[in-house]
Amino acid sequence: MKRICSIYKSPRKNEMYLYVDKREALSRVPEGLLAAFGPPQHAFDMVLTPERKLAREDVAKVLANIEKQGYHLQMPPPQDEYIEHLPDELLRMNDPV
Template structure:
């Protein structure tokens, strides 16, 4: 099952994205979610299928949410995860070649 999806990024939270079916646009997204999300800014459109890989989301969960509720919300990575890995990344940068 292929679906054409529009992806919007949040004006309030860096790394938060909203996937919607292009044909529905934002019609099926609850007002309460849009209030928290802020002004949706269109990032790009994408053809989704079960065979496609996404960088940060499970394609099957995205497709399931699009079908069931008309949207999928991608949350940004937890800041703790970023901070937890930061020292390790800095160490690697300072390693001699």
């Protein structure tokens, strides 16, 4: 399944995104979610296929959610997740000598 998607970012929560079918835009996103999300800011459009890799989401889950409910909400990563991505040498800087 191939789908052209529009991705919107939240002005209220850093790294929160809504994926929707470009043709349907935000028409199937519940009003309550849009109210909590804030005025959606269009980030970009992209073609999603089952073979495509996404940085933080399972593309099959994104496509299934768009098909079933009309949108996929990408939540921000947990606050402490950034530590996992720091190079070892940065983590060792705080080790006692």
